Amino acid sequence: MTQTHASSSLLFALRQRLYRLWAAIARPIFRSLPIATPEVLSGDQSLDSAIARLAESGYRRPVVITDNVFVTLPVFGRLIDALERYQLTYSVFSDIVPDPDFTLIEAGISHCRQHQFDSVIAIGGGSSIDATKVINGCAHNQINPRKIVGLLKLRKKGAFFVAIPTTAGTGSEATAAAVITDEQSHQKKVVVSLSVVPDLAVLDASLMMGLPPAITAATGMDALTHAMESYLSRFATAETDAMNLASIKRIFTYLPRAFSQGQHDVEARQEMALASHQAGVTFTRTSVGWVHAIAHQLGARYGVPHGLANAMVLPHVLAFYLPFASARMAQMADAIGIEGDSDQHKAEALVNAVTELCQTLAITPELTMLKEADLESMSDNIISETYRSPYPVPGYFDSQGQLQQFLRGMMA
Ligand SMILES: [Fe+2]
CATH class of the missing domain: 1.20.1090.10 (Dehydroquinate synthase-like - alpha domain)
Structure with missing residues (x-):
């Protein structure tokens, strides 16, 4: 040897x-350790029930965060119909891509602040929900997203957070973690914080049929x-x-x-x-x-x-x-x-x-x-x-x- x-x-x-x-x-x-878990709404009416809950709780200015493919699908129309039915002043940020990076997160933060948001609705796969965790926490608390990388760096909760997964896999709607790509170092950065766990998780199979x-x-x-x-x-x-x-x-x-x-x-x-x-x-x-x-x-x-x-x-x-x-x-x-x-x-x-x-x-x-x-x-x-x-x-x-x-x- x-x-x-x-x-x-x-x-x-x-x-x-x-x-x-x-x-x-x-x-x-x-x-x-106590682990935060979201409240769960499940079944084919749960998307509508979640928007009703948002409106009844007094939230008026949600930002919908998703990808540019999902906004073209018929099921996206169901979400918009529900938001309009409850007369919510919503805005849509649909730039999420797989493996979102910090540039994208910054754009999402700016979008939320410009809209003067009071809540977020993430709809899509794990990337949309992960990105929303970081966008929401940083936009609401005015924090640089690079500063919250690591274990328990973000202590304050973001705005009210509804997570609507459209795939059955990542479980991101239940987790305290988000993975963001660092475009400078080409590494995956993980944010782990109990503050990023969504408040409401919507498990609606009708969004996953296609x-x-x-x-x-x-x-x-x-x-x-x-x-x-x-x-x-x-x-x-x-x-x-x-x-x-x-x-x-x-x-x-x-x-x-x-x-x-x-x-x-x-x-x-x-x-x-x-x-x-x-x-x-x-x-x-x-x-x-x-x-x-x-x-x-x-x-x-x-x-x-x-x-x-x-x-x-x-x-x-x-x-x-x-x-x-x-x-x-x-x-x-x-x-x-x-x-x-x-x-x-x-x-x-x-x-x-x-x-x-x-x-x-x-x-x-x-x-x-x-x-x-x-x-x-x-x-x-x-x-x-x-x-x-x-x-x-x-x-x-x-x-x-x-x-x-x-x-x-x-x-x-
Ligand atoms: Fe996994």
């Missing part, structure tokens, strides 16, 4: 030991990844366990239906909206794990959409967890009706069930885009994200080399 290799192995072991120590100390604190099958599949697998990583987190509680098992059961039952007949299967869409929301609530408390850390690298380097990246990585990470978490994995297997004569067998069957679900959804869990030359810096970033975030994962890689070998194994 060379001296350099020996010292880097030593450093790796030291980082892991420090991380494990942190996780042990933080566990009781995180498990007892979602194409591929997006339904990818976003649904993002929700499954949240629920499974949350269930395997060291910060899981009895409450998050119950919600995650319910979410996992819903996704295995309804995601194939939402994928294959989502144009007219309202029940499947509504159940997926609820499953995604439940997983959003739970991972706000428990955080996520290796799947997300690896998926973020696939997104940053190769542009793989978040949900699809999670779907491709999830079966591999579950297989890696077998020696560490077979009992917990067996409990997830029980939730979806898998039978077996031992925890190990059930846990192995769970990995197969996730792989089969991917196949049903036409997702191939083979990472053909991975390049050997990228593995070293990727593994470095994956370890850093996991330890710094920090993600309370149930199992560890012994060395950076082992993680690189794991990534190599996903290529085939």
